[in-house]
Amino acid sequence: MPSVRARLLPGTPVWALAVVVLAAVGSLVTGAGRTAAATSVSPVRLLLVTTVHAGLLVVLVWRARAVPHERAVWLRIALGATVLTATVLLGNALALAPGMHGAAAALAAWAPVLAFPLLYGGLVRWNRYSTNLADPHDVLNGAGAVLAVVAVGNLVVQLTGGPLATAPWWTVQPLLGQFAAEFVLLGTVATLPFLGALGRDPRTWLVVTAFGVSLAGSTAALLGAGHGWAAAAEPIAVVCLAAAAVLRSARSDPQPADPAASTIGAFTVIVAATAVLVVTALVGAGAAAAWCAAFAALGSSLRLLVNVQELALLADTRREALTDELTGLANRRAVLRRAEELSAEGTPMALAVLDLDKFKEVNDALGHAAGDVLLRMVAERLASVLRPGDVLGRLGGDEFAVLAPLDAEAPVVQSALRVGARLHERLAEPFPIEGMVVHSAVSVGLTTSAGSAPTDPARLLREADVAMYDAKRSGTGVALYDSSRHADSSGHLALVEELRTALTTGQLVLHHQPQLDVATGRPVGVEALVRWAHPTRGLLGPAEFLPLAEVHGLMGALSDEVLAQAVAQAAAWRRGGLPLRMSVNLSASNLLDAALPGRVAGLLARHDVPPESLVLEVTESVLLTDPERSLAVVGALAGLGVTVSIDDFGTGYSSLAYLRDLPVAELKLDRSFTADLLTDPRTEAIVSSTVELAHRLGLHVVAEGVEDEATLRHLERLDCDTSQGFLHSRPVPAAELETWLSARPAAAARP
Template identity: 50%
Template sequence: MTAARRNRLLDAPRPVAVVVGALLAGYVLHWTLSVSGLARTGAAFEADEVFETFLSLVATGLILTRGLLPGRSGRSPWLAFGTGLAAYAAGTLASYGLLPDPALAGGVRLSEACWLALFPCSYVAAMLMLRDKVARLPSTLWLDGVIAGLSAAAMGVLVGAWAPASAHGKLSTALFPLADLFLVVLVAVMFTLADWQPERGLLLLGLGLLAQTLGDTMWLAQTAAGTYSPNRPLPDLLYGAAVVLCVLAAWSRPRTRDVRPLAWWAVLAVPIALAALAVGTLVLAGVSTQPAACVGLAAAAILCVLVRAVLAVRDVQSLALSRQEARTDELTGLANRRAFYEAVERHALDAPGAGAAVLLFDVDRFKEVNDSLGHSVGDELLVELAARWAECVPADALLARLGGDEFALLLPGAGEREGLALGETLRRALELPVALAGIAVHVSASVGVAVELGSPESPSELLRRADIAMYAAKAGPGVTAYQEVGDERLDRLRLGESLRATLSGEQGSGRLVLHYQPQLCLSTGKIVGVEALVRWEHPTRGLVGPLELLPLAQAIGRGRDLTRAVLSEALAQAGRWHRAGHDPRVSVNLAPADLLVPDLPAFVASLLRRHELDPAFLVLEITEDSFMKERTRSLGALEALRALGVAISIDDYGAGYSSLSYLRDLAPSELKIDRSFVADMATCERNRAIVRSTIALAHALGLVVVAEGVETQETEAALREAGCDLVQGFLYARPVPAAQVSLSHAVELAASP
């Protein structure tokens, strides 16, 4: 076996691995000699017996080392099993005359008692191993071992009394197969708990115990038939295989597995079988004369079974009580949140499509009661209200306290009318005052109703809709509100998830497209730039505009991804235009949060290099509120962008805070006057004055001025008179896809007044 292969199989220090390998080689040699017949007689047989004994002592030492070696988990099972093997080895030495072998009670010799000690130690080892593999191993399982021992002993006495004369006095002859039978049952239970896919250590231990059982069975059969001979190799092969398998189990490399709960049948199967065995023994003793020891042992086993039954009943009662407490509100005695959710789920499974109403309600101004009279008085109020409400709900309804002053009610088979009617009943139950700390306190409740219609809904969804209705009811305290199934919030939630899928590149969720609105030079009519405006082609809703798209992207935390997608496509299109011989500036809007992304300047620089664009042809538009928070970081980002040669434009100027310090500190290249001033400047003298003064200030600072929202020729004329540089608006073109933007011809402007 190679070192790599050994390391995959064994979890042992190198010296131990070497000894395990030597042990395997030794047993292979022993089996070869046994099968070939070279060690069946004379001195060779005695030497082979000594060699086999030596191998068993080495194996015992390896397993005890596993149990005693510090720093390793799961030591207790192997310490117990190694102790049993040590006793078994001592019995073997005693049977060879190397240790004293006196006769004990019942004609059993010391060697036989040592051999039998292997079985209780194996049982303890298996129980300890099960404790590591099974969640909440019942304490009664240990009592099963006592029942097993008493039942096996009773059957042993019974079989010993029936055995041939040559076997009388050999109590171990009867005990060995019965003890082995119990080990077989134990192995089956362990394998079943592992879904018949036991990990390597458990599998090897189980196979080792089965090999031991098969060897004992063959030994017993040959002994009873008078044909047993030490020269027969097969039992020795099985005993040797059992030892090797157990050593490998002790040092096998563990695999991480989930701890499983113990199945109910696994807890009951063993005690039921053993109780039947003990009862059968008593029946046989009743119809025939049997040794008193047999009757006493069987009766003791039955007594232990009764004790175990009492303990099992206690455990069941304790479990039922704990389950009830886990689903009951401690203060009011009503169902709690867990019980309510389970009831809604159970209703959806048991009566699909039957519908149900969910009511969510809480006490208005409950915080005032707590703050003024104390939390203990607040608890008294909740108890009183819970009692009143419990008296007026139908028998098939479930009333629950979800926490704090929040209550919920499930009304199966109800619709909107029934739900609202019950909500009114719950509110009227609070008309009489509640005596609290000597004060008659009047309280009211706001009730929200949601109805399950069509396909069943999850408890969280029903409660969510009822919660929306309850907060609508709080607009006028002490009312009942109904929440429709198709609400605006739910639609926005679904739309947000769809946008998230689009930004992640998922198929079938729609795609982002850019439309471009031209910017014209007011003196020449030539298109000198375009503003990139994002649209979302939704698979069912059609084209979603920026007024809805941009806030939604920010709400789901994907505003950064949206900005990067727009920048990537806008600069890619600018590159295509420039390669075609056109040189428009491309303006892209940035959200305030975009300036706080540390790698924004590097990302813009990489796009400019990729598309071979002069930075002067990129204009980044920012709004004045971009500097309300994190002013220092925002200014740092703008300085880095300006260092690239990118133009900075202040968008919607005049609609925000319009601080002159922004014009000083930001050092923009462009000022974009908000459409609210531009649209009616031809008819509003105040707006005309604001626009004229803004243009004059911008020109004095060396800034280009862009007027957006130009829709009439009168507005265009007023802007020309004021000296505006660039204009954009529906008068010239609506935002259109890139293929529809004509950059080759000048636009015919209105004549100057």
């Protein structure tokens, strides 16, 4: 046995272990061990046996209480030892009476059989913690194995003859039962050292030794080989088991039971029992072997039925593992698995990834329950246009996937585009949810596999994902992956994760572009424009990350960060004597956020900035996304006293209607009008009419994109109020803007 270093558990009852050892030594000296082979029992021997078993029970019960995570193991072993002890002591007590030696020996022999279910239950749990071989509910297999060994034993006794063949059954069967029980127990525990547990837990050798010497004693008694070894086996086994109970256990991770082990064990028992029944029928052996074999086969058959039930549950679990819980569609794992199967078959296929537009707004406005309803409705619509063999799955969130096998004879690209167009058109119609009509279009990204060579499904999914974001950014609705165009797009997911980090680590900064009074040239305000000070890519403009923020639901957090910085900067300038108006752009998702006005009010109050010093700019296209909800949010912002400005005025549709309905106070002329103001009479007429209309409605007019002095002078003749553009300054950090302001004579002027 290899040397091992093990420490005793804290609080070990060393006195109990000492009692066990001393009593065991006494048992060995007086020959009072196994009563099944003893011819007489004295009171001294009975006292020693009682002391041995009582000390063992104390140690086992203490172990079960001292180590909670092993309680299931040691409590069962302790209960089994209790049954064993009670039976042995009763047998020894009977042996004191004249003429009761035979009954006492038989009773002592039955002790391991009676204790078997409890001892077996403890050992299989120990096995489960260490080697992943045993099932805690495998008592049927254990009982079947015992009966099978008894059946084989009966058959061997009948075929070989000898004293046992002519002995009464009530003396033979207890010996065979004892041997069989200890044989199965040893087989159960012997898997520990031979499957690697020895290096982790040296106690296993002690347990193997305990059951090994016990089996050796049973074998000696069964073969009538003398009393010496049988008498020594019991005290040695007790001492080894007690020693294992007081040693500190090595660390082990519980493993799930392996159904294959119990199935193989049950099948082995059935084969052995069937063989016994066949041989018994052929040679006409005794009925005991046949009955034991029949019951062994019955027990293991019941265990196989339990395994069949477990396999049915496993099949359900497997199905659930491949199914999206919300929609009942295939999940990501199932889609990838099917793609792998089609690739292995050499079947051309198209993979489409679909992402719902504005799904976050539905969740925010109507709640997650309404969002779940929308996802189910989308699933139903998409399923209605699938062809036989197509797989529809939900990848997670508001992303769906369709895997479509293609006709090998048809052009792959054209077939894939037809799949994408069909899916896009099916979701173009609005969805009725909670009495409202919700428009939630979809962006579809496509990629293909020609089937000529195996394709990595994960790569296909990445390509379709990249194409989907291209479709969303471009507004085309459907895009097919093109390696020449999308080679650099695959890094957008990494950029999104970096943006999440940037939002919380101060990487987003503001640059400010001044706005001047056209008539006086005084700086009256600034527009805050966000930049990303990327740690490796340098300073990134908004066009490089704002579309990703909008698509991935980060625009709300990004806008909150920009608003917080802008209001804080406005407050700092006011304290320094520069009460400039601060203009901040809002996105579509911001105008669908009913909580935005409350957050804006909180920011203004916290920094002591008057509401009229903040200008929130929205575009006409943003207002058209969801007019009813947008109007509600804009109205709440205007109710705070904040100025609401329509940015890029004149580039959308229904502008005049919104001027009538929206509580706006400012119009910003798009730079396309400013650029052509001096060269295009029609543009000049539009700008002139717009300024006049705005003033009649009491609105302030800002012209952006002013880049030369002549354009500025013409805006002054048209009575435009404010000018913004490169003529005055590019967007610069706050410190540079302060330097620019200090260099102007009118820097101290008030708006």
